[in-house]
Amino acid sequence: MAHVAIADEGQELHHPKSWVTAYIWSQDHKVIAIQYGITAISVGLVALVLSGLMRLQLGFPDTFSFLAPYEYYQYVTMHGMIMVIYLLTALFLGGFGNYLIPLMLGARDMVFPFLNMLSFWVYLLSVIVLMASFFVPSGPTGAGWTLYPPQAILEGTPGAGAGILLMLVSLAIFIVAFTMGGLNYVVTVLQARTRGMTLMRMPLSVWAIFVATILGLLAFPALFVSAIMMTLDLQIGTSFFMPAILSMGENLEYEGGSPVLFQHLFWFFGHPEVYIVALPAFGLVSDVLSTHARKSIFGYRMMVWAILAIGGISFIVWAHHMYVSGMNPYFGFFFATTTLIIAIPTAIKVYNWVLTLWRGNIHLTVPMLFAIGFIFTFIHGGLTGLFLGNVSVDVPLSDTYFVIGHFHMVMGVSPVLVLFAAIYHWFPKITGRMFHNALGVWHFWITFLGTYAIYLPMHYLGFLGVPRRYYAYGTTDLIPESAHTMNAGITVAAFIVGTAQILFFINVFWSLRKGKKADPNPWRATTLEWQTPQTPPAHGNWGPELPVVYRWAYEYSTPGSAEDFIPQTDPVDETHPSSGE
Amino acid sequence: MNTGESVEMPGGMQGVVSDWSADKEAFKVPWGKAMMWIFLVSDTFIFASFLTGYMTVRMSTTVPWPNPSEVFALTIAGHHIPLILIAIMTFVLITSSGTMAMAVNYGYRGDRKKVVILMLLTALLGASFVGMQAFEWTKLIVEEGVRPWGNPMGAAQFGSTFFMITGFHGLHVSAGVIYLSVVAFKVWRGDYEKKGNYEIVEITGLYWHFVDLVWVFIFAFFYLW
Numbered sequence: 001m002a003h004v005a006i007a008d009e010g011q012e013l014h015h016p017k018s019w020v021t022a023y024i025w026s027q028d029h030k031v032i033a034i035q036y037g038i039t040a041i042s043v044g045l046v047a048l049v050l051s052g053l054m055r056l057q058l059g060f061p062d063t064f065s066f067l068a069p070y071e072y073y074q075y076v077t078m079h080g081m082i083m084v085i086y087l088l089t090a091l092f093l094g095g096f097g098n099y100l101i102p103l104m105l106g107a108r109d110m111v112f113p114f115l116n117m118l119s120f121w122v123y124l125l126s127v128i129v130l131m132a133s134f135f136v137p138s139g140p141t142g143a144g145w146t147l148y149p150p151q152a153i154l155e156g157t158p159g160a161g162a163g164i165l166l167m168l169v170s171l172a173i174f175i176v177a178f179t180m181g182g183l184n185y186v187v188t189v190l191q192a193r194t195r196g197m198t199l200m201r202m203p204l205s206v207w208a209i210f211v212a213t214i215l216g217l218l219a220f221p222a223l224f225v226s227a228i229m230m231t232l233d234l235q236i237g238t239s240f241f242m243p244a245i246l247s248m249g250e251n252l253e254y255e256g257g258s259p260v261l262f263q264h265l266f267w268f269f270g271h272p273e274v275y276i277v278a279l280p281a282f283g284l285v286s287d288v289l290s291t292h293a294r295k296s297i298f299g300y301r302m303m304v305w306a307i308l309a310i311g312g313i314s315f316i317v318w319a320h321h322m323y324v325s326g327m328n329p330y331f332g333f334f335f336a337t338t339t340l341i342i343a344i345p346t347a348i349k350v351y352n353w354v355l356t357l358w359r360g361n362i363h364l365t366v367p368m369l370f371a372i373g374f375i376f377t378f379i380h381g382g383l384t385g386l387f388l389g390n391v392s393v394d395v396p397l398s399d400t401y402f403v404i405g406h407f408h409m410v411m412g413v414s415p416v417l418v419l420f421a422a423i424y425h426w427f428p429k430i431t432g433r434m435f436h437n438a439l440g441v442w443h444f445w446i447t448f449l450g451t452y453a454i455y456l457p458m459h460y461l462g463f464l465g466v467p468r469r470y471y472a473y474g475t476t477d478l479i480p481e482s483a484h485t486m487n488a489g490i491t492v493a494a495f496i497v498g499t500a501q502i503l504f505f506i507n508v509f510w511s512l513r514k515g516k517k518a519d520p521n522p523w524r525a526t527t528l529e530w531q532t533p534q535t536p537p538a539h540g541n542w543g544p545e546l547p548v549v550y551r552w553a554y555e556y557s558t559p560g561s562a563e564d565f566i567p568q569t570d571p572v573d574e575t576h577p578s579s580g581e
Numbered sequence: 582m583n584t585g586e587s588v589e590m591p592g593g594m595q596g597v598v599s600d601w602s603a604d605k606e607a608f609k610v611p612w613g614k615a616m617m618w619i620f621l622v623s624d625t626f627i628f629a630s631f632l633t634g635y636m637t638v639r640m641s642t643t644v645p646w647p648n649p650s651e652v653f654a655l656t657i658a659g660h661h662i663p664l665i666l667i668a669i670m671t672f673v674l675i676t677s678s679g680t681m682a683m684a685v686n687y688g689y690r691g692d693r694k695k696v697v698i699l700m701l702l703t704a705l706l707g708a709s710f711v712g713m714q715a716f717e718w719t720k721l722i723v724e725e726g727v728r729p730w731g732n733p734m735g736a737a738q739f740g741s742t743f744f745m746i747t748g749f750h751g752l753h754v755s756a757g758v759i760y761l762s763v764v765a766f767k768v769w770r771g772d773y774e775k776k777g778n779y780e781i782v783e784i785t786g787l788y789w790h791f792v793d794l795v796w797v798f799i800f801a802f803f804y805l806w
């Protein structure tokens with residue numbers, strides 16, 4: 001078989017000449033990954049603080065007066081949008097995608113390092129534009145993270161004018177940034193794997209990030225177009241999304257547009273977006289579970305096909321977010337069916353994780369704790385998703401706290417737990433230091449138990465009919481006194497969880513300076529990133545020769561082998577048998 | 582070197598899969614070309630969203646839609662000819678695809694001079710397309726009174742979708758003209774002689790053909806419907 005020495009193809013590595021080109025205008029995927037990571041986590045903290053303020057208001061409406069009603073709307077919106085797009089999407093793809101893809105595939109860098117660098121700087125610009133909306137006179141938009149028109153651009157909505165404009169512009173810039181990075185990830189996976197790295201030998205992390213990026217490249221266009229159309233409605237006075245409407249006692253100039261069109265475009269993006277953050281989490285958690293259970297991942301091929309199936313089906317379920325917008329019952333039937341079908345490959349993945357743990361030699365390290373925590377929260381959030389996928393169940397529950405509980409479990413907490421698992425797992429490789437174990441364990445338990453304390457009661461509130469996006473509930477027959485008590489309890493839990501994140505930051509900063517020097521392969525893992533000549537890997541990742549891959553990524557506890565793991569770079573022979581493929 | 586892959590290749594569907602997933606480039610093309618392909622797929626989704634949006638508002642609006650063949654008619658030497666300008670614009674753009682294809686062809690043969698001339702010709706045709714579009718816009722705005730937010734002939738969405746979609750496409754063409762000129766200049770300067778291949782010309786060509794293809798759809802959906 002003729003072989004193209006792919007990973008070396010005509011790539012001229014850009015060699016940094018000064019501190020600035022090495023750490024600021026860097027084209028090294030590892031530095032870019034860290035830049036993405038730091039930026040994403042910083043805005044994520046803003047979103048966390050906003051949620052704390054909202055919780056104070058909800059839990060103790062009569063005690064605290066940090067927020068005016070209009071500010072509550074602004075904070076809900078910014079919290080939701082930052083968490084979903086600027087934190088999770090950016091950190092999984094820009095952060096972990098950038099760091100892991102070239103290392104796990106045995107490449108020296110992404111295929112187009114310069115474009116990769118631009119991707120980060122454009123992302124940073126989008127974050128700056130978004131943050132700028134806190135400082136304009138109108139304040140940030142209060143339209144809700146879904147930005148539904150007509151209300152999103154009407155005078156009466158907080159942040160009308162500059163706030164919503166900055167939001168739309170920032171989203172468009174973000175999409176440009178994502179596209180530049182995303183093209184790189186996809187082409188690197190397709191074209192720049194090292195010798196022996198067949199597609200079916202790639203770690204699931206790479207598979208999942210690869211498919212998630214493709215979803216992004218196909219889903220973000222819909223958001224991009226809706227952002228353009230809404231900007232035109234807002235600034236020029238077109239009527240794409242705006243029907244004839246009376247606002248604040250005045251007849252507006254709009255006429256004949258379709259608000260539901262926006263909802264379709266938004267959710268055509270929005271549902272795949274759920275998987276853009278969930279799939280990378282699935283992939284990373286698979287690798288963490290397998291490594292720390294010293295067992296090969298159960299059903300590797302099935303896992304790959306499930307990722308592909310989920311990716312495909314995720315494009316035909318979007319209208320399950322629109323059951324209450326009114327639709328033809330046959331459409332409702334169609335979208336409910338596809339929604340339940342997508343649960344099948346998802347459930348397969350969950351079974352495979354559990355079966356990977358089954359009779360494994362489980363090491364309860366900090367990354368493993370977070371990974372197992374993820375299985376719990378994900379099953380939990382996935383099950384409530386089955387409820388909401390059915391039209392007749394969704395209609396009464398829609399826009400209540402049941403939905404808030406559901407999506408925070410499934411796409412809020414679960415991916416965040418995986419992010420922590422991944423950060424702890426790869427921390428030794430990225431920084432060359434070990435983290436502080438006890439601090440990590442405390443961080444896990446408080447976060448994990450705390451999220452249940454926060455979100456489980458929300459499901460009950462939802463059954464009572466407590467609506468979401470409300471500033472205060474006052475006294476109504478609908479909401480019993482016990483619900484108010486419960487809200488206070490949730491707020492206390494949220495504060496404990498929020499504060500506990502300080503443990504994480506203390507851990508990171510302490511370990512960076514004082515942590516034990518890390519072994520090149522502290523978890524005794526098989527994948528390529530642990531086999532680099534230096535830790536942290538140097539510019540160009542590998543020595544003069546690229547690594548060669550002889551086996552799949554999950555050679556743990558192979559019968560007949562002396563060690564309980566065999567790196568992908570070890571040739572197959574009597575003492576190093578192969579179990580995989 | 583034996584990397585554990587079986588040397589024998591299975592046949593049929595299985596063969597296709599294992600060939601495609603083998604430890605080599607998934608597509609036998611340069612990285613830049615693969616990236617352009619994927620970018621164009623993504624861009625297709627952008628135009629598809631625009632056109633879907635256009636069709637939806639055309640159906641949701643409560644006011645009659647102006648008749649495109651009336652609006653886009655020119656009176657030349659006393660004759661009222663519907664869609665004439667658009668026909669010329671479409672012809673120009675399709676011709677430019679032809680000259681682009683020829684440039685790529687001469688690129689394979691390494692005929693530097695012809696490549697540069699044909700690329701510049703393509704860029705020129707593209708620029709004249711944008712010029713005619715500017716003329717069309719001016720006529721619509723000045724003579725017919727069409728604005729993005731309304732027009733005397735009927736549904737306001739007529740103007741909004743028209744300016745938005747043709748504008749976005751026009752931006753693509755303008756970007757293409759710049760891209761073509763830059764690449765032509767670099768070919769002329771001899772930047773690709775060292776490498777000994779003109780793959781960049783081919784990549785530029787992909788983009789250019791795509792922009793033309795999109796125009797065919799816009800033409801069909803907007804002017805002929």
Ligand code: HEM
Pocket residue numbers: 051052054055076077079080081083084088143144145146404408411412413416454467468469470494497498
């Ligand atoms: C300690 C962690 C968190 C807390 C305490 C929290 C709290 C809240 C609160 C109080 C709301 C507003 C509910 C309402 O009034 O409707 C909310 C909304 C939301 N949150 Fe979180 N959240 C947290 C983490 C996250 C994460 C990690 C995500 C990532 C997906 C997320 C995504 C959202 C979204 C999308 C909304 C809806 C915004 C809207 O209605 O427009 N949250 N959250």
Ligand SMILES: [Cu+2]
Pocket residue numbers: 270271274317318320321
């Ligand atoms: Cu969905």
